[in-house]
Amino acid sequence: MNTAERLIESTRELLWERGYVGTSPRAVLERAGAGQGSMYHHFRGKRELALAAIRRTAEDLRERAEEQFGGPGTALDRITAYMRRERDVLRGCPVGRLTQDPDVMADAELRAPVDDTLRWLRGRLAEVVAEGRDRGELDPATNPDLIAAALVAALQGGYVLARAADSTEPFHQAVAGVLTLLADRSTTGSD
Template sequence: MNARDRLVASAQELLWERGYGGTSPKAIQDRAGAGQGSMYHHFAGKAELAAAALGITAAAERERAESILGGEGPALERIVAYLRRERDALRGCPIGRHVADPELVADPALRAPVEETFAWLRDRIAGIVAAGQESGELRAGADPVAVGAAVVATVQGGYVLARAAGAQEPFDQACEGAVQLVSALRFS
């Protein structure tokens, strides 16, 4: 890895662990084994480095979700597989954790990868629901956009519940509840 890549990877890790406000340029440099000159050679400052790191994290999260949602099989099975995907809820979502960071949310360039990822995920799930309705697999009465938003909100809320309780179980319960709710859309 070159210095730029090490800086970005270090920023990704520290942003997930500490958030934007809690991550200093010095901490990023120390973790990357790179000096201040190296950082400022590649990036104008912390915000530009964080934007690059968040963009890469967001792309990886979309790719991870797409590997499940874009797979073969019935619509409901793909949504259930997404809900049941193994996650370390106590660590929090690598993207969703950032919405609690006031500095990050206040900066449109830093907020953009978070906002875009959630919009993509809601739309992706809505599209799967709509396709399932068109094929006759799922009941036509539910609003696909609302279902997509509810699935994303459940996963993100599950992270919050788990971190508040200091346990994985509330996350798993929230996702299993969503599985039961979306399963009700299936034609019997």
């Protein structure tokens, strides 16, 4: 991994752990094992490096989600695979956590990949729900946009509840609850 990549990866981890303000250039350089001038050789400053890191995190989230969304099975099977996939629950969502960072939210350019990714996630989930509805797997009255919003809210809210309780149980309950509600709309009898 070259120096620029090490800087981006280190920034990704630090943003997830500490947020934007807590991610100092010095901490990035130490984590990346890079020399003092290397950050400014590859990036104009902390903001540009943070933007590259946020974009990379967003891309990674999309790619990982698409593995389940584009996989085999019914719409409910694919949504369940996504909702129940392995996650570091107590660390929270690396994209969703950025919504709680006032410095990221105050900067339109830093906020854009966060908003775009969460909007993409709702849209992609709505597509999968619509596929299931259109194939007769879900009740014809199912509203894909509302279901997608509820699924994303359950995930993000589940992270918050888990972190507050210092336990993964509230997250798993939120996921199980929203999946139960979705399964109740199923016409195939799977859960």
